[in-house]
Amino acid sequence: xxxxxxxxxxxxxxxxxxxxxxxxxxxxxxxxxxxxxxxxxxxxxxxxxxxxxxxxxxxxxxxxxxxxxxxxxxxxxxxxxxxxx
Amino acid sequence: xxxxxxxxxxxxxxxxxxxxxxxxxxxxxxxxxxxxxxxxxxxxxxxxxxxxxxxxxxxxxxxxxxxxxxxxxxxxxxxxxxxxxxxxxxxxxxxxxxxxxxxxxxxxxxxxxxxxxxxxxxxxxxxxxxxxxxxxxxxxxxxxxxxxxxxxxxxxxxxxxxxxxxxxxxxxxxxxxxxxxxxxxxxxxxxxxxxxxxxxxxxxxxxxxxxxxxxxxxxxxxxxxxxxxxxxxxxxxxxxxxxxxxxxxxxxxxxxxxxxxxxxxxxxxxxxxxxxxxxxxxxxxxxxxxxxxxxxxxxxxxxxxxxxxxxxxxxxxxxxxxxxxxxxxxxxxxxxxxxxxxxxxxxxxxxxxxxxxxxxxxxxxxxxxxxxxxxxxxxxxxxxxxxxxxxxxxxxxxxxxxxxxxxxxxxxxxxxxxxxxxxxxxxxxxxxxxxxxxxxxxxxxxxxxxxxxxxxxxxxxxxxxxxxxxxx
Numbered sequence: 430x431x432x433x434x435x436x437x438x439x440x441x442x443x444x445x446x447x448x449x450x451x452x453x454x455x456x457x458x459x460x461x462x463x464x465x466x467x468x469x470x471x472x473x474x475x476x477x478x479x480x481x482x483x484x485x486x487x488x489x490x491x492x493x494x495x496x497x498x499x500x501x502x503x504x505x506x507x508x509x510x511x512x513x514x
Numbered sequence: 515x516x517x518x519x520x521x522x523x524x525x526x527x528x529x530x531x532x533x534x535x536x537x538x539x540x541x542x543x544x545x546x547x548x549x550x551x552x553x554x555x556x557x558x559x560x561x562x563x564x565x566x567x568x569x570x571x572x573x574x575x576x577x578x579x580x581x582x583x584x585x586x587x588x589x590x591x592x593x594x595x596x597x598x599x600x601x602x603x604x605x606x607x608x609x610x611x612x613x614x615x616x617x618x619x620x621x622x623x624x625x626x627x628x629x630x631x632x633x634x635x636x637x638x639x640x641x642x643x644x645x646x647x648x649x650x651x652x653x654x655x656x657x658x659x660x661x662x663x664x665x666x667x668x669x670x671x672x673x674x675x676x677x678x679x680x681x682x683x684x685x686x687x688x689x690x691x692x693x694x695x696x697x698x699x700x701x702x703x704x705x706x707x708x709x710x711x712x713x714x715x716x717x718x719x720x721x722x723x724x725x726x727x728x729x730x731x732x733x734x735x736x737x738x739x740x741x742x743x744x745x746x747x748x749x750x751x752x753x754x755x756x757x758x759x760x761x762x763x764x765x766x767x768x769x770x771x772x773x774x775x776x777x778x779x780x781x782x783x784x785x786x787x788x789x790x791x792x793x794x795x796x797x798x799x800x801x802x803x804x805x806x807x808x809x810x811x812x813x814x815x816x817x818x819x820x821x822x823x824x825x826x827x828x829x830x831x832x833x834x835x836x837x838x839x840x841x842x843x844x845x846x847x848x849x850x851x852x853x854x855x856x857x858x859x860x861x862x863x864x865x866x867x868x869x870x871x872x873x874x875x876x877x878x879x880x881x882x883x884x885x886x887x888x889x890x891x892x893x894x895x896x897x898x899x900x901x902x903x904x905x906x907x908x909x910x911x912x913x914x915x916x917x918x919x920x921x922x923x924x925x926x927x928x929x930x931x932x933x934x935x936x937x938x939x940x941x942x943x944x945x946x947x948x949x950x951x952x953x954x955x956x957x958x959x960x961x962x963x964x965x966x967x968x969x970x971x972x973x974x975x976x977x978x979x980x981x982x983x984x985x986x
Contacts, residue, residue: 501575
């Protein structure tokens with residue numbers, strides 16, 4: 430693959446990742462907020478809140494990984510563009 | 515007042531608070547989005563093939579994408595598991611509630627039998643059930659024939675003096691159970707072998723309806739709860755801008771027989787859309803006359819007891835006549851909304867199979883014992899501190915979507931009404947809350963009763979006054 434072709438493919442990848450980052454971020458926002466008062470009270474609430482916090486943590490990590498992939502793609506584009514230049 | 519709704523029914527045993535279902539739906543949405551995102555990421559990942567010529571930072575980006583895919587998979591599983599657990603919990607709560615309800619019913623029945631067996635007279639006089647209260651009214655009407663007109667006033671006075679205790683959810687639950695055990699009290703009095711009424715109840719022979727039918731039969735011997743012919747006439751016609759949307763809008767359109775200009779009890783909207791058959795919305799008010807002796811008013815106690823007995827009540831026949839006058843045929847799509855006795859009639863119309871009913875909305879209706887075909891969406895709104903729906907006993911129509919809420923918190927100002935939680939205003943608030951609910955079954959039921967937007971529909975509203983005639 431030529432550098433120009435690689436550059437074009439990376440640009441498409443970057444655009445797709447940016448769009449996906451928005452989608453994953455929106456999914457993160459849909460995870461219910463345990464602090465707003467869940468369906469239960471007492472010990473059951475602690476168990477549920479713990480599970481919910483875990484889902485929240487994974488969602489945030491997935492969102493961060495997609496953002497990191499996008500940022501790294503940005504840097505890859507810059508690197509390849511420097512070589513082409 | 516609490517904004518917390520409990521939504522149940524709709525053909526499953528799931529019983530849960532709105533919050534429980536809301537969380538499950540949010541997590542299902544997260545699960546679906548995570549699955550979709552993982553598939554999208556897999557497609558993106560195929561764009562660049564890792565080779566030695568790739569810059570290191572691009573390979574690092576590939577690794578981050580692999581990590582993101584793994585995390586999205588974990589998110590899909592975690593959110594899905596939690597959503598499923600919430601749904602299972604909701605079902606378990608429902609099953610537990612149903613089990614407890616059956617146990618309470620059996621206990622109430624056995625206590626009722628014992629009361630009837632050992633204390634025939636005292637048991638009947640002291641039992642705080644609707645059946646016994648109504649039975650007492652029959653006896654009073656016979657013993658004091660000259661004071662029959664005062665009985666309804668005395669009943670209202672008694673209700674007014676006991677507002678707070680009658681508006682307690684515990685009392686409401688007790689009444690619901692006691693209504694179901696009236697037959698057991700009678701069985702005890704008559705020395706019927708223990709368990710017979712339970713067996714007959716299981717076979718559907720002894721029900722709330724059959725108990726009410728016995729009250730009607732006995733009452734008729736003494737001139738109370740006696741039915742009469744009814745007539746209906748249209749009193750006004752007007753145009754509206756649009757058909758109703760949602761539950762609160764339908765509650766807003768209910769007539770108020772006690773405050774209306776002529777006491778009209780029925781309103782019918784005819785919805786005409788070019789190129790489509792006419793559709794109808796029928797609104798029926800609540801009980802307007804509490805006398806056990808039929809007067810001019812068909813929405814009275816006679817109709818209440820007759821309708822609970824699933825007999826052709828005067829109010830039912832009046833609504834049928836008004837519907838015929840408005841042009842409703844057996845094939846017309848119709849949505850029926852009713853308050854209290856109006857809700858009872860609305861449910862009975864849907865159960866009759868005589869009309870093409872697209873939906874039923876009831877507020878504070880004693881209609882839980884009437885089974886409507888599951889193909890007809892029924893939204894029954896009941897306050898846990900409203901005594902009136904409990905007069906139908908334990909709900910047997912489990913296909914109806916039941917929206918429950920406590921209208922007044924303990925210690926709240928209950929105002930002047932003898933049954934404040936039965937009033938239209940708090941039910942209107944509950945209907946508005948239900949309109950905003952995200953419960954899937956409730957929103958589907960509301961949607962199935964709605965009209966196509968932008969259909970250029972015209973709405974003609976006719977109000978009807980029903981009266982009893984031919985009283986002996």
